[in-house]
Amino acid sequence: MSEIHFILNHENRTVMIEPHETLLEVLREKLGVKSPKCGCDRGDCGACNVLLNGRSVRSCLILAVEVDGQEIITVEGISKDGLSKVQEAMIDNNAFQCGFCAPGIIISATELLNNNQHPTLDEIKETLSGNLCRCTGYLPILEAVENATKE
Amino acid sequence: MSILHDFEYFKPADLQSALDLLKRFGNNAKVLAGGTDLIVQMKENIEAPDAVIDIKGIPKMNEILFEDNTLFIGACVTFSELIESEIIQKYFPLIKKMSETVASVSIRNRATLVGNICSAVPSADSVPILLVYDADVLAQNSSEERTIPISKWFAGSKKTDLHSDELVTGIAILFPDKKHAGCYEKLGRYSGEDLAQVGVCILAFEDFQYNVAFCAVGPVPKRAYGAEKFLKGKQISREIIDEAKQCLLKEISPITDVRASQEYRTHMMSVMFERGLKKVIARLQGGEDV
Numbered sequence: 343m344s345e346i347h348f349i350l351n352h353e354n355r356t357v358m359i360e361p362h363e364t365l366l367e368v369l370r371e372k373l374g375v376k377s378p379k380c381g382c383d384r385g386d387c388g389a390c391n392v393l394l395n396g397r398s399v400r401s402c403l404i405l406a407v408e409v410d411g412q413e414i415i416t417v418e419g420i421s422k423d424g425l426s427k428v429q430e431a432m433i434d435n436n437a438f439q440c441g442f443c444a445p446g447i448i449i450s451a452t453e454l455l456n457n458n459q460h461p462t463l464d465e466i467k468e469t470l471s472g473n474l475c476r477c478t479g480y481l482p483i484l485e486a487v488e489n490a491t492k493e
Numbered sequence: 494m495s496i497l498h499d500f501e502y503f504k505p506a507d508l509q510s511a512l513d514l515l516k517r518f519g520n521n522a523k524v525l526a527g528g529t530d531l532i533v534q535m536k537e538n539i540e541a542p543d544a545v546i547d548i549k550g551i552p553k554m555n556e557i558l559f560e561d562n563t564l565f566i567g568a569c570v571t572f573s574e575l576i577e578s579e580i581i582q583k584y585f586p587l588i589k590k591m592s593e594t595v596a597s598v599s600i601r602n603r604a605t606l607v608g609n610i611c612s613a614v615p616s617a618d619s620v621p622i623l624l625v626y627d628a629d630v631l632a633q634n635s636s637e638e639r640t641i642p643i644s645k646w647f648a649g650s651k652k653t654d655l656h657s658d659e660l661v662t663g664i665a666i667l668f669p670d671k672k673h674a675g676c677y678e679k680l681g682r683y684s685g686e687d688l689a690q691v692g693v694c695i696l697a698f699e700d701f702q703y704n705v706a707f708c709a710v711g712p713v714p715k716r717a718y719g720a721e722k723f724l725k726g727k728q729i730s731r732e733i734i735d736e737a738k739q740c741l742l743k744e745i746s747p748i749t750d751v752r753a754s755q756e757y758r759t760h761m762m763s764v765m766f767e768r769g770l771k772k773v774i775a776r777l778q779g780g781e782d783v
Contacts, residue, residue: 363496385529391599402532405525405528407502408528408549
């Protein structure tokens with residue numbers, strides 16, 4: 343067991359971990375942060391995406407020990423002071439059905455809009471190409487991200 | 494799926510400490526950069542190292558430098574960093590274009606070009622580009638540095654020439670002194686996570702020299718020396734393209750797998766080679782950057 347310190351959703355956190363534990367496991371099981379989902383658990387589906395120092399990453403492919411001293415933001419952090427524009431737009435557009443992919447998609451879209459406030463549809467598609475959704479067929483999700491950039 | 498075995502995690506702050514660890518653990522150590530391959534392999538028990546050596550804390554490993562007409566890409570440089578680098582955009586736009594075809598943003602934010610060549614899968618997107626530029630792999634052990642030409646790097650599918658006490662510190666690429674243009678054509682089933690079904694890279698020079706390399710159509714990515722020899726000194730025409738295709742098809746050995754059949758790969762190789770040749774010629778003549 344070793345102790346790691348990192349910033350999680352704007353708060354300093356300290357947690358005891360084993361080297362083999364992934365960030366996803368530690369977030370969900372040790373810290374109770376449940377928005378990142380375990381989908382494929384091998385980096386293909388995007389359901390476990392979180393922001394690491396502002397960049398979207400697969401938390402299932404990162405050892406928790408690697409984030410010692412880094413900053414992690416999950417959907418809990420994004421919506422700390424109320425829903426973000428992206429989240430509002432997803433609701434307004436009925437973008438999700440089961441919602442399992444939603445946190446990962448919100449993370450990916452948030453990273454995009456933080457770096458590029460007026461992305462083209464192609465840029466939005468490219469950004470979300472690593473997030474799989476089985477319910478709504480992507481179109482309402484893409485439209486929702488577009489709508490979020492218009493306001 | 495969790496990683497089921499224990500290991501020691503090290504994050505050395507300098508190269509020497511990393512090399513000492515490699516010497517100590519040898520084959521029982523795995524080097525960790527982006528982890529997008531290694532963590533999956535550890536979950537699936539394909540790799541079960543005693544020690545994981547995270548090299549992201551070594552400053553030089555994170556650098557992209559252009560000095561003396563030579564590009565250096567450190568072992569921890571991610572595909573996203575390559576895409577965003579002004580040096581890459583200015584001198585090696587082909588590396589940017591290739592990097593944009595690798596997986597998706599959240600993988601590219603972590604995955605490294607050096608990791609891609611160390612995993613050494615037949616479909617490694619980085620390798621055809623490194624092959625056409627005659628890049629060198631820089632390997633270091635605790636006593637000496639070794640330069641391995643990328644054409645000698647592969648010892649077989651998923652096997653490399655790297656020794657167990659060596660660490661790849663980066664890649665070096667000499668900027669060609671002749672006017673040139675290139676392209677990387679990748680075929681996948683969909684954008685996102687898919688690996689290449691067929692990949693071909695062409696670098697054309699103003700004196701009608703064409704460097705051609707492919708991936709995903711043989712056990713290792715390779716240069717197509719037969720097609721290159723045939724094309725050398727020739728202006729591209731319909732007949733020349735057709736004949737060059739025949740040369741190229743003799744050099745590939747595609748297999749049928751979950752991503753494509755052998756026949757489809759063979760057919761598409763020829764289609765994409767032609768497409769690529771036409772693109773590089775247009776770019777060379779139009780003065781357009783790569």
